[in-house]
Amino acid sequence: MTGALAVGIAGLGTVGAGVVRLLADHAALIEARAGRKVTVVAVSARDRARNRGVSLEGLRWYDDPVALAADTKVDVVVELIGGADGPAHDLVMAALAAGKPVVTANKALIAMRGSALGAIEGASIRFEAAVAGGIPVIKALREGLAGDRIAGFAGIFNGTCNYILSRMRAEKLDFATVLADAQAQGYAEADPSFDIDGIDTAHKLAILAAIAFGREVDFGAVHVEGIRGVSALDIAFAEELGYRIKLLGIARATDAGIETRVHPAMVPLAAPLARVDGVNNAVVIEGDPVGQIVLQGRGAGAGPTASAVVADLIDLARGRAAPMLGVAPQALARRAAVPMAAHRGAYFLRLMVVDQPGVIADVTAVLRDHGISLESMLQHGRSPGDAVAVVLVTHVTQEAAMAAAITRLAALESVQVPPALIRIETA
Amino acid sequence: MTGALAVGIAGLGTVGAGVVRLLADHAALIEARAGRKVTVVAVSARDRARNRGVSLEGLRWYDDPVALAADTKVDVVVELIGGADGPAHDLVMAALAAGKPVVTANKALIAMRGSALGAIEGASIRFEAAVAGGIPVIKALREGLAGDRIAGFAGIFNGTCNYILSRMRAEKLDFATVLADAQAQGYAEADPSFDIDGIDTAHKLAILAAIAFGREVDFGAVHVEGIRGVSALDIAFAEELGYRIKLLGIARATDAGIETRVHPAMVPLAAPLARVDGVNNAVVIEGDPVGQIVLQGRGAGAGPTASAVVADLIDLARGRAAPMLGVAPQALARRAAVPMAAHRGAYFLRLMVVDQPGVIADVTAVLRDHGISLESMLQHGRSPGDAVAVVLVTHVTQEAAMAAAITRLAALESVQVPPALIRIETA
Known part of the structure; x- marks a missing residue:
């Protein structure tokens, strides 16, 4: 058993605090599973004084996340700042330049900069938390189904949209009413466009499609429609016809290449995704020879996200390596994007x-x-x-x-x- | 990129032939995901002359599986013979003694001899295919949820039982009628007791419980009841009360220890397992902090099983290591078995x-x-x-x-x- 894996965490919102808490609360269990201790040694966030409900005693504090990456006592950097550019990107580049592995929950970063990051010689980046929260779908595609040719997948990747559509159906309410209530209850952001216009789903879809098909992350190729146009009337018609309306992220390999699209879809009641309600996420994967695999769970929140971040840390502690997109950059397939x-x-x-x-x-x-x-x-x-x-x-x-x-x-x-x-x- | 991973396969039934075919058909894809070629170099089975629908040309043939393990050109042994004792056990012991990793689909072997095998110094044994076919549930528990404390899980692990119960309900038939028809159609064995008396489910439950809770494999502690006693009358009552009857394998951590049991159960219609029908398998895992995770897919057959075997081989090719039960033998928890x-x-x-x-x-x-x-x-x-x-x-x-x-x-x-x-x- 080697020494402890020393972790530096940048970003101490609910997820960051959740990771600090999980590593402390499950220390013995994590040590057994990782084969060594996994210990937070340094943190970075904007406001040092804020009470986050976790003890930061004994941890080195950095106002500047890039300085955290330079800390010679930090073995691995956990990036929980968010955003495709700015401090998150600077931090990840600094960590990789220093030869340190990165664990992140940042879907925008991976969707927008994933291919560039993956092409950096020796870069080790893990991002299970970026897609479908605590559901280990990236690991399933990259490792569990590594022998399979993936024909396609379809999933519910945004809890906010699924919550809104579920309530519209159950309570026969219109979109604006449910959105306003979801915002009041904290299930939707004050500016909800990132979720309800399908961007968040498209980020996750682009990431999973890259891994499923062993090709570059191609966010630009994703056809994106959100749920603003879904009406109570169409939900009622769907019900009558035996369908449920869900915002899906779908990727399919066709003879012409890879089709990636995000849009509201009618799903037959008997299909696996039809009854996935509320803030749950789920993904249906079609593989050869495995057939159909369905994975379901909570797609967001401090607990599920921290679970995924810590699983990535344990993989690093065990030395379980994988190329960022499942195959080496030079082995990535060049497959055309199929237009909508x-x-x-x-x-x-x-x-x-x-x-x-x-x-x-x-x-x-x-x-x-x-x-x-x-x-x-x-x-x-x-x-x-x-x-x-x-x-x-x-x-x-x-x-x-x-x-x-x-x-x-x-x-x-x-x-x-x-x-x-x-x-x-x-x- | 290192040289090819040379594979020796013992047992060329439908699964063994499926593995040979998959490694050949998806050779380029597997090489990209594994970072090196994964190549069958030797095989062992009882009848050399039998036509298995796959080419064995150029592969070394062994009548004796133990001799296959001794082949110095074989890097990893795939055991697909089956059975807790006899040739399968001899082969695995020989491979481990030779310092070679083993990949197996043999649930009886792992359930009955898993703890003894795991205790062998340096032993590397992988068995994703032993539980729930192509669903990567062992990887999910051992790695994907490695930071979680597992409260328990419940699953449908036997396709034969689920097929019988599904048809009894859908067609309002009694057990004996459906069993006879399932036997005629090849969905049930001529001697079906291993499946319908719950033994197969108990094997899988014992294996998963060991990994979920980080303790020894304890098949003897599993309370086992099969489905012979399930009547059409009770299925009708279940329907009336809003339940479905499923044969479940259930493990729960309680204050007194670990409870493991296999028995027919009434599951509310809204629960994730209620609508898993036919030959599908599914498992619902409760973890802290991840919450509820559901995994579903085909639980048996050449395709799903070969998918799991090849995923294990790719992990080996990539050098992704894990202790057999997720934690080192000396780190296994001593947790009491709770009596029924x-x-x-x-x-x-x-x-x-x-x-x-x-x-x-x-x-x-x-x-x-x-x-x-x-x-x-x-x-x-x-x-x-x-x-x-x-x-x-x-x-x-x-x-x-x-x-x-x-x-x-x-x-x-x-x-x-x-x-x-x-x-x-x-x-």
Whole structure:
């Protein structure tokens, strides 16, 4: 048994304090699992005086995180500052330059700078906490399914969105009402756009896709739509049709390359992701030869995130090495990103139309012109003169055809508001 | 990048052939993930002439698996023979004595001889394939949740039992009918007792419990009941009460020690395990601070099992080391096994009683005498003179009290057949 692994932690918010607490509270258990002690020796944060509910006694304090990385007594740097640039990036670069491994929960950093960081000679960066909190999904893909060819995966990666969609459905409320309440309760940020516009999900998707397919992190290639446009009406229609609406991050290997997309999706009730509610995360992985694997758990919060950070530290303490993206930089595959226009899938389409003769004929003619065939059609509450909802569920078709059809449908005089479109997934 | 990892495989059934095929078919992908080639160089099986659908050309053949372990060109031995004793055990001992790591899918061997094997100085044994097929649950517990204190876990670990119970429910058939059909279709063995009597589940439970709690493998301490006694009637009652009946392997840390048990259980419909049907496996892990983690996938078959074996080989190729049970032998905790009589839980109890005045008073008096309180009672189809089913659901009570009460209930003149008891779980 070698000496203790000396840890320096930068960023002492709820996660940072959680890591300090976990390493102290489970010290004996962690020593047994790691084969040596794992001990915090130095910390860095903005406000030294703030009470964080954990003892920082005996730990060296750095106002500047870069100075923490230079501490010769620090073996490994834990970056919990956040953000793709600025202090977090400076700290990670300083640690790597000093030859020190880095453990981080920073999804923006890995999504935006992951490939550049991974290309640094000898760089050791671990980021299990960056995706799906305490669910060991990065380890599962990189190591547990290392012999598998991953066909694709789909997941719920943002607890805020899932909480909002779950409550909209359960309580039949509209988006704005639930968002305001989620903000009041602390389940959503004051500026929620990062979560509800799908950016956070896209960061996580880009990271997992890189590992699943052994290629560069390509955040720019992700097609991103958030949940602002999901209406209580469409949630009710989904229910009627046997679906749940979830914000999914999806990656698929196709003949043309890798498709990565984030958008609200209709998921059949019997599918594994349909019943994942509230702040939970889950991911469904399709591998050959393993088949379908489902992983589920809490995707955020101090406890799950600290669990993942400490697991990464224990791997380092045990000397369990892995290239950042599962394969060496020179072994990364060059696989094209497939544009969204080339996506093929089934679609839920809702139109608000004036209830007058010939409307359905006009609508179906447009779809026919674009080679789109219908699986089913649904119409409720005919009240002459008012706009009524017409729901169309298509067979599998191409996104480009669907987009062209929608442009024409939106231009029809009888169609009152922009059509609502939600993709149908089978995960 | 070092030279190829040379693999010797003993046992060329469907899993062994699957491993040979996977290493060949995914050679480039595996080389990238492993950082070096992983190549089969030698094999051993009983019948050299048998067509296994894979090419064995260029591989050294051994009739005797122990001779395979002695092959100086073999770096790692894959044991896929099966059985706790005999050739499998001889092979593993020979490989370890030669200082070679072993990868095995042999749950009986690890459950029965795991602690002795783990105590061998320098022994490296990997067995992800022994539990839940392709689901990387051993890696998740040993590494992914290494910072967590595991409170317990519950899982569906036997596909045959889950298939039988799923079909009994869906098609309202009795046990014997479904078992016969499962045997005809190859989902159950000609001698099914190993599966349906819970032994296979108990093997897997004993292995996972050792890793979860960092203690010796203690197969002997597992309380084991199978599914022969599960009736179509009780499945129907479960449905009515909002439960599904599953054969679970459950381990819990209590103040008194570790409780390990295998038995049919009533699981509420909203619980993660309730909707895991067919040949799937799943496990729900409760950790501090991670919370609840659910892992699900196919638990058996050549593909999932080969996936797990190859993942273990890639870990070895990368030099990712871990003690067999997650902690060094000298760091294993000495935690008492809690006897089943000390278990506390809620119970479903079905009695077939003569429908005559005073019966319910007699029954409830017995329960009262043993301090058992009722949550609900259900009775159907009163037809004077015939035996009718009376279902009682208890509040949490102690197994010992329940057992004593059942002995007295069975002795009541009005109780026609032995009472049926199924424990209620919340996973």
